[in-house]
Every structure is written in C-alpha cells, then in structure tokens.
Amino acid sequence: MKPLSKANNLLLRWTQSEYLVLGLTILLVLAVAPFTPELISTGNLRNILSYMLPLFIIATGMTLVMITGGIDLSVTSIIALTSVIGARLMSHDGGGLPSSGAVLVMLTLGASVGALNGAAITMLQLPAFIVTLASMMFVSGFAVWLTQSKNIYGLPESFLALGQRLPIALALTAALALAAHLILHRTVAGRWLYAVGINPTAAHISGAPVRTITVSAYVASGFCAALASVLLTGRLETASPVLGRELLLDIIGATALGGTSLFGGRGKIAWTLFGVLFLTVLDNALNLLNLSQFSITLTKGLVILLAAVLDALRVRFHIHTPA
C-alpha cells in the first residue's frame, strides 16, 4: 500500500502546485502529438506562439484588473478602436503619420479609455462589469461608425513588422510581462493592488490610495489591449473595426484558468501565461485533429469549468489544513 499512498501524495502535491496548468499543457502535447505529429512541427509552434502573444498581452492587463476584484470587458473594443484609428493616421488621406507616431497614439488612446473606465468605476462607484460592458458597446460602435464598417489595408511595412516578425513581438511581450510581474511582486503599488482586491476598506484605512490603484489597473489593461492591437493589426495586415471581437471570452477564460481569482486578491502573471498557453495549445491541437469549431468551443468550455472546480477545491483544502 505504501507506494500507492506515496503516489497519491505526489498527485495531491501536484494539484496544489502552481505549475499544474503548465504540467497539463505538457501532458496535452504528449497525448496529442502521436496522433498529429504536425503539432510539434516548427511551423506549428511558431503559429501557436504568434497566436498566443497578443492574447497573453491582453490577459496580462486583465490579470491586474482581476486582482483588484474587477473585470474589463472593454479590451476587445479597445483593440478594434486603436486598430482603425492607428491605421487611419498612417494612411495617406489621414495624414501619413510615421508608424512610431501611430503606435504611440494607439497606446495613449488605449490607456485613456482604460482611465475613463477606472474613473467611472471609482468616482461613480459603479460595478466594473456594467461600466466596461457599456464602454465595450460604445467604443466598438464608435469604431464601426468611424470606418463605416470597412477594413483598412495598405499599412506601412515598418508597422506590419511589429506583428509579423516573431522576435520583435516576442521581445515586446516578454518585456511587458516581466514589467507586470515585477510591479506585482516587487513594488509597493503591486502589494497595494492585492490588498485592494482582498479588502478595499481595510486597504483605504491602512493608507493605500485605493482609487489611484484601481484606476491604474484599468489604464494598464487599456494599454495592454492597445499593444495587442498593434501586434494583431500587423499580423493580419488589416485594421478592422471588429478586430479581436472573438477573443474576449478566451482572455477571461485563460486568466481564470491560470488561477487568478474573479473575486480579486489572487493572481500572478506566470499563472496567466500558463492559462493562455494551455488554451492556445488546446485550441490548436483540436484544430489539427480536425474537430469542428463547435466541438472545440465545447471542449474549451468544459476545460475552463473543470479548472474552476479544481481551483475551488484547492482553495478549500488550503484553508482547512491545520495551522
């Protein structure tokens, strides 16, 4: 019986580990690769990487927001708006702004929409869900109206390179994620972010600038969405007023899958990376297995549900361990 209990213990320890989702990703690859060797071909791995980078960028911003106990539904609309406005500015009839200038405008615009979200949430004391739902509808409607629902093509090479040259995109993403990670774990603001998510009243009484911290999280989220928009627009060589529309639930799902709590106070950038990686690989693997789109969505839904159940069990178990 001894080896069994040892194995049991190992299993238990493993479910407690924060690398669980990463481990599951590896298992998934090992399980699926024999059936579709294509999964681990260089071409496909590049494909997975270029697909997950923008997703991870947005999810990084979402992680910061979710740690404060909020949610940002407006990220995909920010992607669409910054995409079409950046493209318009770079096009000949729009003024022919150099691509660096356009990127700067896009990032500022994304951060500004985030600031408005944050201001409405903190000043008017409205729930984040409603505020960002409203701004999602407004901003995406605005993007469609601006372009009269037309895509914009013919973007300058220097701009497209950001999304198409994998090393550049990878470097940008890594820098952003590293910065977010360091902010969370090594700065006063990061610690405050968690405190605000767990108990804003106690944080306020303890001297944390709760409003500023909350607004900053949404600014960061808007900024991340705009950066993702640069990569996405570049990759597709097209600016579109509906760009990224289908990504929202994947982003929230991946963040939650990683272990970041929707109730606030708990989350890590590394967890989110694992969540995004897992969901992207799962999507890709099921695609390669020639499953239909609806069964892929169905599987993703099931996996996210399972992750939530596992997480709930994990938290419950932790609380009951005798001190």
Add this chain to the structure above:
Amino acid sequence: MPPTPTPSTASKELLSLRDVEKAFFGVRVLKGVSFNVLEGGMLGLVGENGAGKSTLVNILGGNLKPDSGTIHFANALYAPRNPQDAAHCGLAFIHQELNLFPNLSIAENIFLTRFPCASRSPFIRRSLMHERTTALLRQVGLDIPPDRIVQGLSSGERQLVEIAKALSLEARLIVFDEPTTSLSERETARLFNLIAQLRAAGLTLVYISHTLSHVFQLCDDLVVLRDGEVVASGATSSFTPDKLVSLMVGRTLTNLFPQPKPNTVGSQGGVPVLEVRDVSQPGVVNQVSLTLHQGEILGLAGLMGSGRSELARMIFGLAPFQQGAVRVSGEVIHQLSPRNQIRRGMAFLTEDRHREGLCLDGSVADNLALVTLPQHGQPPLGWLSLESVRAAVSRIRSVVRLDTKANDTQPVRTLSGGNQQKVVLGKWLLSQPKVLVLDEPTRGIDVGAKFEIYTLIQDHAAQGAGVLVISSEIEELIGLCDRILVMRQGRLVDDLPRAEFNRERILSAALGSSLEVTA
C-alpha cells in the same frame, strides 16, 4: 408509564452530554466532554478562544457530528443531522454574528421556513403573519412594525428579533453565544431583563460569554472548558472571578490588567500630540474638544451611538465634519484622510477587524506590512526591499507575540480572534505612531490575549505616544487609562482623572441619569 412525580426543585436535566469527542484532521478539539443542563436552569459556558465552545455549539446545532459520545435532550437520544433537526427538537441559537437576512422584513425573517399560507396555495397570508409577528415582538419588548426591513435595525434590535424567532419555534432551550459583544450597556440591560422573563417562563438557557461579570450575574451553574476538556463545573456561587480566570487560562493571572507603568513623560506636563477643537457634525457630534498628551492613555467611554467611534473616524479622516479643527503635533490638518493622517504619525484600529482591519484572505506577512509598505519602497517606482519588509515583519511578530505556529504566508482568516487582533495592532505599531487610536481593541478575544494587548498598549504609551482607547467595557478603561472622557449624545459630558475613576459615575454620565455633570 405513569408520570413519576418530579422533585419540586425541578432539578431534572434537560440536556445531557456524555463523553463527547470531536477531532479535526487528527487534532482533538473536544476531549470527552460531559455535563448536564438542568431544566429551567441557566448554564454558563466559559473558556478561552479555541477551548472548544464553538465546536460544542456547532454539534448541538446540528452543523457538526461528534466522533463519539452521546447527547440526550428531554430524555431522548439527540443526534441532529442538520440545523433544521435541532430547531425541530426545540433548540434555538442566538449567535454572535446574527443569522438574519438584512434585505427581508422582520416578519419574513421569523417565518422564513414556514410562511403561513392559505391552504395549499403558494400565497402568503401577510396579515396573519404580521399579526403573529407583532405578538412575538411584544413578548420580547420590541415595539416596531413587523414589516420593517432588518437592515435598518440596530444590533440589539436584531438580537431581539432572533429571540422572537426562537420563541416562535417553541424552543425549550436557547443557547446564547456571546450575545452582548455588539450591544450597548442599555441594550445589554434590556437583554438581561428579557432573559429573566424567559427563565420565569420556564425556558432553559445556555449562556456563552467572555464577559465574566455577566456570567456571574446571570447563571446558576458554570462549566469551564479548556483545550477541549471540562476543567471545572458546579454552582456559580462556588467560583470566584479570580478562580474562574485561572481555570480558563490554566495559569494564575494575578490581575486582568497589567500594572500601570510609572508614567515617565507625565500626562500633565506632556506635549499635546493630538488636539481636537470644537468638532461638530449635526446629529453625530457636538462641539467636542479634547487633548491627548505624549505618554498618556486616554479612555473614551459612552454608549454605542454616543458618537465615540464616529469622533474617532472623523479624527482619522474617515468621516466628514462641518466645523472644528484637528491638530496633530501642533499642526492643523486641513485635508484629513487616512493616508495623510498615517503620514503625520497617526494610527487607527477600527472596531470591526474583519471588515475594516484585515485583508482576511491575505497572508500574515502582507497584513502586517500593509501600513508601512511605502517605507520599504524606493522612490520613484516604489521598488521594495523584500529583505527589509521581512525583517520588519519578523520584528513586529515577536513584539506582539503572535502565535509562533502561525506561518508568515498563512491567510489571516485561519488565525484565532486574539491573533488576528495582534496582527491588526502589529501593523499599526510598525508605523511607530505618535497618536494611536484604538476602537474596541479587545472585542471578542480571550482573557490571555486581552492581557497581552493591554501590555502592548502600555508599552507603546511608555515610549512616548499618546493613546486614545474607546471601549464599551468600563472595567477595561478603568484598568488601562490615565484619564477617561465620557460621551453622551455627541457631547463630552465628563472628564475623570485616574484618582477619580468610578464605575458608577462613568455609567451614569454615559446614560445621562441623576449624576449629570454640568459641562
């Protein structure tokens, strides 16, 4: 079976526990607990936090099953599978944290599980329900309409509603678990009257409390629990307060309060660290002025709603006031906010540690470091020196003598009440405040932890800080303070130096009866 004539003294037991055992994850929290509760009697159950009282209540209430042992209630084996079972058998519980739905009316709360309906229809007969509720409320001495939403009731009123609910369920035994923690003196007196009426009506009561004076005043018999064992039981008259406390803590505390330290700075000659001048907010506080000196422990007494906590919140920038000024170390503060006050050397321990004091799901270390984080961050980015944070946390842990079994990374939620309060006090002491404001610093914690907190307060004052202590327990203020101020209806009505400390005088000033002091 023919009815056997019971002795006229009615000393038959209603509830009887035999060798009740309970363990969690291998840790025995109840070790063969046995005792009886006599029919029509009132039993006091005392013990420190963690002695096993809550587990016992949870077993009686059907929330937990004992591992072994038997319980008899009214001569029948009693093994409730759930709280409904317990209620059905005739047990009712008045908990520390009340179990009412704040968004429903009084009547709806009372009849929630069995709304009176017209036969076989889903429609509630509201008029009947209200009629019955009014009658029940009259029984507990509460004169408010039955359709009032519970949200707007005071904690004392909510408790009476709970008791009315127990009566409506025709309970034979009511367990009161820390019923006076959130009550003012007046509400407590009203509760005690009601308890006397309940006893006169023949109900059997079990009373759990940390307030030993109440236990002595109310109970016929006592059972003392320590570390899951019954260490003593018997008639209340066979105990003295000192004996009871030493039984509870398992060691002899010479006194409930530490000896006052020789006041090195002296409250008279000391430099004022906090000055409040004519602070007014309509309906809350009226023209309040007070001065807190270096090294002084100043007590603020008063009933709940007298404006004492409200005043503290104003001083700390948590509540607005229309007129007046607050000076910290001689400097008038214009923009009051917790952030600004902390920068100026103030600290404020609020009365509700769960809602306002702690990030319950956060770790012990994160909670301890929360207030002083900026000190460890390097501008402009606030880059933290993890080493100095860790050093500060371990230093303050030993200062407040936090349970050494508690891990730095453990969520504060998992600590006992006393240790949680030490975490809150610790995070404020780390900021080395010149002005320390404490609102109910020992609420709901056990005797041993109380003593340690008093010692910490005295030590901090001896180092030259001014301490303002708000408390509902007059004994606590008398034992701890150099001077006591009394508030009533938003005004300061009395000011007593240590030499004049007198329980009667403080109480009557707070209540506004005969001995009124002209301001």
